[in-house]
Amino acid sequence: MADAPPIGLSRELIALRAARELEPGSVVNLGIGLPTLVAGFVDSADGIMFQAENGILGYAGVSESDFDSDLINAGGQPVDLVPGASFFDTAESFAMIRGGHIDAAVLGGLQVSARGDLANWYVPARGGGSVGGAMDLAVGARKLIVAMAHVTRDGEPRIVESCEYPLTAGRCVDVIITDLAVIDVRVDGLVLRETAPGISAEQVARWTGAPLQIPDVVPEMAL
Amino acid sequence: MADAPPIGLSRELIALRAARELEPGSVVNLGIGLPTLVAGFVDSADGIMFQAENGILGYAGVSESDFDSDLINAGGQPVDLVPGASFFDTAESFAMIRGGHIDAAVLGGLQVSARGDLANWYVPARGGGSVGGAMDLAVGARKLIVAMAHVTRDGEPRIVESCEYPLTAGRCVDVIITDLAVIDVRVDGLVLRETAPGISAEQVARWTGAPLQIPDVVPEMAL
Amino acid sequence: MPAQRFDSPDDAVADIRDGATVLVGGFVSAGTPSNLIMALKRSGRTGLTAVANNIGLGDLLDELCEHRQLDRVIGTFAIRASGARTSRFEAQYRAGEAALELVPQGTLIERLRAGGAGLGGVLTKTGLGTMMAEGKQVLELDGEQWLLERPLRGDAALLKAWRADTLGNLQYRLAGKNFNPVMATAADLVIAEVEEIVEAGEIPPELVGTPAVYVDRIVQCEPIPVRWEG
Amino acid sequence: MPAQRFDSPDDAVADIRDGATVLVGGFVSAGTPSNLIMALKRSGRTGLTAVANNIGLGDLLDELCEHRQLDRVIGTFAIRASGARTSRFEAQYRAGEAALELVPQGTLIERLRAGGAGLGGVLTKTGLGTMMAEGKQVLELDGEQWLLERPLRGDAALLKAWRADTLGNLQYRLAGKNFNPVMATAADLVIAEVEEIVEAGEIPPELVGTPAVYVDRIVQCEPIPVRWEG
Numbered sequence: 001m002a003d004a005p006p007i008g009l010s011r012e013l014i015a016l017r018a019a020r021e022l023e024p025g026s027v028v029n030l031g032i033g034l035p036t037l038v039a040g041f042v043d044s045a046d047g048i049m050f051q052a053e054n055g056i057l058g059y060a061g062v063s064e065s066d067f068d069s070d071l072i073n074a075g076g077q078p079v080d081l082v083p084g085a086s087f088f089d090t091a092e093s094f095a096m097i098r099g100g101h102i103d104a105a106v107l108g109g110l111q112v113s114a115r116g117d118l119a120n121w122y123v124p125a126r127g128g129g130s131v132g133g134a135m136d137l138a139v140g141a142r143k144l145i146v147a148m149a150h151v152t153r154d155g156e157p158r159i160v161e162s163c164e165y166p167l168t169a170g171r172c173v174d175v176i177i178t179d180l181a182v183i184d185v186r187v188d189g190l191v192l193r194e195t196a197p198g199i200s201a202e203q204v205a206r207w208t209g210a211p212l213q214i215p216d217v218v219p220e221m222a223l
Numbered sequence: 224m225a226d227a228p229p230i231g232l233s234r235e236l237i238a239l240r241a242a243r244e245l246e247p248g249s250v251v252n253l254g255i256g257l258p259t260l261v262a263g264f265v266d267s268a269d270g271i272m273f274q275a276e277n278g279i280l281g282y283a284g285v286s287e288s289d290f291d292s293d294l295i296n297a298g299g300q301p302v303d304l305v306p307g308a309s310f311f312d313t314a315e316s317f318a319m320i321r322g323g324h325i326d327a328a329v330l331g332g333l334q335v336s337a338r339g340d341l342a343n344w345y346v347p348a349r350g351g352g353s354v355g356g357a358m359d360l361a362v363g364a365r366k367l368i369v370a371m372a373h374v375t376r377d378g379e380p381r382i383v384e385s386c387e388y389p390l391t392a393g394r395c396v397d398v399i400i401t402d403l404a405v406i407d408v409r410v411d412g413l414v415l416r417e418t419a420p421g422i423s424a425e426q427v428a429r430w431t432g433a434p435l436q437i438p439d440v441v442p443e444m445a446l
Numbered sequence: 447m448p449a450q451r452f453d454s455p456d457d458a459v460a461d462i463r464d465g466a467t468v469l470v471g472g473f474v475s476a477g478t479p480s481n482l483i484m485a486l487k488r489s490g491r492t493g494l495t496a497v498a499n500n501i502g503l504g505d506l507l508d509e510l511c512e513h514r515q516l517d518r519v520i521g522t523f524a525i526r527a528s529g530a531r532t533s534r535f536e537a538q539y540r541a542g543e544a545a546l547e548l549v550p551q552g553t554l555i556e557r558l559r560a561g562g563a564g565l566g567g568v569l570t571k572t573g574l575g576t577m578m579a580e581g582k583q584v585l586e587l588d589g590e591q592w593l594l595e596r597p598l599r600g601d602a603a604l605l606k607a608w609r610a611d612t613l614g615n616l617q618y619r620l621a622g623k624n625f626n627p628v629m630a631t632a633a634d635l636v637i638a639e640v641e642e643i644v645e646a647g648e649i650p651p652e653l654v655g656t657p658a659v660y661v662d663r664i665v666q667c668e669p670i671p672v673r674w675e676g
Numbered sequence: 677m678p679a680q681r682f683d684s685p686d687d688a689v690a691d692i693r694d695g696a697t698v699l700v701g702g703f704v705s706a707g708t709p710s711n712l713i714m715a716l717k718r719s720g721r722t723g724l725t726a727v728a729n730n731i732g733l734g735d736l737l738d739e740l741c742e743h744r745q746l747d748r749v750i751g752t753f754a755i756r757a758s759g760a761r762t763s764r765f766e767a768q769y770r771a772g773e774a775a776l777e778l779v780p781q782g783t784l785i786e787r788l789r790a791g792g793a794g795l796g797g798v799l800t801k802t803g804l805g806t807m808m809a810e811g812k813q814v815l816e817l818d819g820e821q822w823l824l825e826r827p828l829r830g831d832a833a834l835l836k837a838w839r840a841d842t843l844g845n846l847q848y849r850l851a852g853k854n855f856n857p858v859m860a861t862a863a864d865l866v867i868a869e870v871e872e873i874v875e876a877g878e879i880p881p882e883l884v885g886t887p888a889v890y891v892d893r894i895v896q897c898e899p900i901p902v903r904w905e906g
Contacts, residue, residue: 025447025448026447027659047448049613049658049659051659052851053781054703054704054706054851054854055703055851055853055854056851057657057658057659058651058658067903068850069705069706069708069899069901069902069903070705070706070707070838070848070849070850070851070852071706071850071851072703072704072705072706072851072904074703075904076704076705076733076734076903076904077904081651082646083645083646083647084611084612084613084615084646084647084649084658085651086615086651086654086657086658087651087652087654087848087850087851087853088654088657088853089853089854089855089856089857089858089885090703090729090781090785090853090854090855090858091785091786091789091857091858093785094563094781094782094785094786095559095562095563095564095631096631096657096659097782098563098564098565098782098800098801098802099562099563099564099631099632100564101631101659101660102659110757121757122757122807123757126755126757126759127755127770128754128755128766128769128770128776128778129754129755129757129778130752130753130754130755130756130757130778131752131753131778131779131780131781131808132752132753132780132781133752133780133781133782134780135780135782135783135802135803135806135808136780136781136782136783136802139564139801139802139804140564140782140802166806166807167805167806167807168806169802169804169805169806170804170805170806248677248678249677250889270678272843272888272889274889275621276551277473277474277476277621277624278473278621278623278624279621280887280888280889281881281888290673291620292475292476292478292669292671292672292673293475293476293477293608293618293619293620293621293622294476294620294621295473295474295475295476295621295674297473298674299474299475299503299504299673299674300674304881305876306875306876306877307841307842307843307845307876307877307879307888308881309845309881309884309887309888310618310620310621310623310881310882310884311623311884311887312555312623312624312625312626312627312628312655313473313499313551313555313623313624313625313628314555314556314559314627314628316555317551317552317555317556317793318789318792318793318794318861319861319887319889320552321552321570321571321572321793321794321795322792322793322794322861322862323794324861324889324890325889333527344527345527345577346527349525349527349529350525350540351524351525351536351539351540351546351548352524352525352527352548353522353523353524353525353526353527353548354522354523354548354549354550354551354578355522355523355550355551356522356550356551356552357550358550358552358553358572358573358576358578359550359551359552359553359572362571362572362574362794363552363572363794389576389577390575390576390577391576392572392574392575392576393574393575393576556795560799564800564801565786565798565799565800566799566800566801566815566817566820566822567799567817567822568795569790569795569796569797569799570794570795570796571794571796585796585797587796587797587824587826590796592796592797594817596817618882619882620881651850652848652849652883653882653883
């Protein structure tokens, strides 16, 4: 792979596109890192309730005001609340997550396989790992959206036939949103749904490490 | 058994004697029926906290004031609260009970065996049964006090070699308090600790359906 | 989704089907959804399984037996050992017209919690060596025995809270929580009767007993007073 | 028994022994018992196992690594994939001087809950088919697979709440609950640092987050501000 991957969406625009994927009125958990940005791109009129696994239902996004050490999201960032928010302990929070009460989760990814396996918690070269609530969310969220860069810094595809990195959970991903494309994970494999502005379906396929079904018409993302 | 059992303590005095068995500052659950009366006989200076499995820690006893349908003990009776009371749901309540956080429970009994098995929830002749929290309390309370009449209405011993009625739990009873006696359940069997006023150790043994160790000196209950 | 607000308890329970398993919150008089129970009675649905702490202890659940709507009760208090004040349910149970699955109270709530929290079961010492263990799997782990109890869920849950906000957050008062918060997690359709509906934000976040995510329908009702007379 | 009131966090943790397993409440900056952690550091105890959501994320738990007091951490966040801002713990982990048992957050809290609630284990789908399932029992029940996770308890628990009353009831503020209420149930000795101690009855019964029965010791401390800078 001597050629360089195309320049796609910024992290912010990936987050914006992921935000568009959320249903009005739904309850959504956002992973640490890029997914956290999603909260900044939802329309408050849509009534989306963000859940933080440390015990909040109904935070509005990262707070611009003073830091209160007791009012943070799962990434440790200060947050504001929406009217109708509630607090609870970790046991209740994960009962909510694992019991299937979260409509959607947006998580980061290291690799996603053609059948929807997710690896996002352990980099073998670094070891140890930090798992947080990722495995619980991958198993428990009704819809799992992975938001990530399409390729690694070294230009290797992150969407692969089979994950080499240790799994977070098997067959859990529903949608992959990257700087290049929106890809649905279906029972019969990966299907290209949208491309980023200026990116062709062929380019997406070129930088995807697994078979990708390309419908006759693939619209460009509306951003 | 043509002779009649002796007249022992009233229900109220059994409850009073059971109340004396409770440690100051302890957390205690009272079963339905006779055990409920125990709350009326503790000294409030002793700081005993009564737990009701429907979700109260720190009720003072049956209330004499207006009935509030949301403020009842496990027997459905209205209760008053002590300062420092708290409310919680049934899951938390039984985590407290089964996790070994209740210092003592006072339960009624149908039969208690020589090795401390308790039967108190199911009368075969009636069937069906009502178990409530009895099995959980029998397993979870650190100290289990059974307060009951020494014999049945037909004059049959309730303290037996082996329970005929279906068990609540095995090897769970620590102390039996009846209208005739206080009996400890030890690893080597039943030991008479106190007799009711006017009742002899021999009378207690006569109406007990299992071997009863009688120490040289058996004091009369101080009531 | 925000909870849907209904004007009458009858409308709120109208699509519960014959044969449904219905979780019913409350403990005797506390936190008991009496209006929803009576609406279910008026609906005429039959073949129901009720999961509730108690039946026939001053609660109105026994009303569902007047026209034999209950096929089965899963609960902790049903047939009183004393024989005092027998219930309609008891008569139907004795006639073989209604079944009873008696469950220890701590096991009942943990089975419901497992059903709502995505857990596969409960490992407890409660019931070991008793009739409750008959036919159930016992696991030996590090030399200790544990009874395996399976999760329990309902097609619908009928709850009672003090207040709801328009999103569906529920606030309980005093000992009104009991089974309600866990049952809210363990049914496909969760219906709460409340004494008052307020705007989102009026219930302080620390006082929300059931977060809105669990609640599908709310209906404001004047509470029906009930009391156990022993 | 009513909770015992201590004047200093050092006195409150003084009898935690070398080799103890210590549950540490908090989530990054929220509800984190920083004064008790620093007192444990000053105590010089070694060979400790810390059970905590995170280490080295702006919390002060990493301070226990300065003099190698931790043999082992059981937690969910420890080694950051990004490699940014490595912790003392990470260095000791890489040098083989400290062990790490990484546990999914939902599994960690349920294992602690089982330890505190007298349950024999947790049956979960989380971790099935992953490294987390290695060496663990998988149960098949009605055709579904469940990973069996075992209960977890501590010799001591260090908690942070907003207020305590003299009996030991704890009130949390905002998202300060997190791991604290469950850890309160799962240790032999439960010590809470609080910002204020009030008379029994001053915390409304509805706002008690940890009932007094669980709390052995309370100590009033000025909170140490901590923050995760990412």
